[in-house]
Amino acid sequence: MACFLVPATEAIVTTIAQKVLASKEKNMEIHHESGSSTVEKSHFSRKLGWLNNMLWGGSALLALEHVWHGEVVPWFPFLTAANDASSRSEMFHEMATVGVTMALLVTAAWVGMVVVSSRLEKRANKTAALVEETVKEDK
Amino acid sequence: MTLLISVFAAIIATIVWYKNAPKDTWKVGTLALMYWGASLMWMCDAIFEYAELKEEFFQPAAADMLNDAFLGLTVVALGLIIWLVVLLVKDPKGVLRAKLLAKKN
Numbered sequence: 001m002a003c004f005l006v007p008a009t010e011a012i013v014t015t016i017a018q019k020v021l022a023s024k025e026k027n028m029e030i031h032h033e034s035g036s037s038t039v040e041k042s043h044f045s046r047k048l049g050w051l052n053n054m055l056w057g058g059s060a061l062l063a064l065e066h067v068w069h070g071e072v073v074p075w076f077p078f079l080t081a082a083n084d085a086s087s088r089s090e091m092f093h094e095m096a097t098v099g100v101t102m103a104l105l106v107t108a109a110w111v112g113m114v115v116v117s118s119r120l121e122k123r124a125n126k127t128a129a130l131v132e133e134t135v136k137e138d139k
Numbered sequence: 140m141t142l143l144i145s146v147f148a149a150i151i152a153t154i155v156w157y158k159n160a161p162k163d164t165w166k167v168g169t170l171a172l173m174y175w176g177a178s179l180m181w182m183c184d185a186i187f188e189y190a191e192l193k194e195e196f197f198q199p200a201a202a203d204m205l206n207d208a209f210l211g212l213t214v215v216a217l218g219l220i221i222w223l224v225v226l227l228v229k230d231p232k233g234v235l236r237a238k239l240l241a242k243k244n
Contacts, residue, residue, distance in 0.1 A: 057173025
């Protein structure tokens with residue numbers, strides 16, 4: 001009915017957060033240089049971009065499905081379920097259950113991606129530090 | 140059917156992205172994330188539908204399956220169009236920018 005509106009709303013919030021973070025990060029670039037190998041830490045705004053892509057892409061493709069099924073129309077109030085009170089309450093129920101679960105699932109998948117990438121970055125940093133130590137000892 | 144088609148599109152896009160990683164000149168990563176986002180959302184939809192229909196969920200009518208397959212392919216096409224627009228706007232190879240500058244000069 002209108003479940004895609006919940007992840008779309010989350011996408012608006014995360015996009016704004018990403019823009020604010022990106023401008024802050026521009027002012028304080030973090031680079032980890034060590035010996036011959038350089039490990040650049042991924043900015044959090046870049047990682048937030050992954051969530052934005054998933055939320056915007058998913059919402060856009062789901063919106064097409066709703067247009068396909070005649071649930072979204074190009075005239076006011078744009079949602080056919082918003083025309084009468086009983087369908088409206090059904091629509092809000094679907095948004096609260098399916099829509100919220102969708103947003104939570106996508107966010108959980110993104111959290112998993114961030115955790116894995118952070119661990120990989122840490123491991124790369126450790127390897128770089130080890131290489132630097134070995135080079136120093138050899139000298 | 141729509142969920143299956145979007146999952147396959149996501150897998151193919153991810154394989155193409157991984158083949159070229161860490162380079163992502165063609166922004167295939169964006170396309171893969173878009174398809175994964177849609178797949179996760181449809182998976183949620185499918186879980187709720189399964190909870191309502193139980194075993195009936197796995198026995199769709201042929202006409203419904205055909206309609207869903209058609210919708211799935213349309214969804215894949217829309218994803219590709221969005222990706223193409225993103226690619227042309229970001230213009231990572233600078234082709235459009237060079238063309239526009241050449242016209243001005």
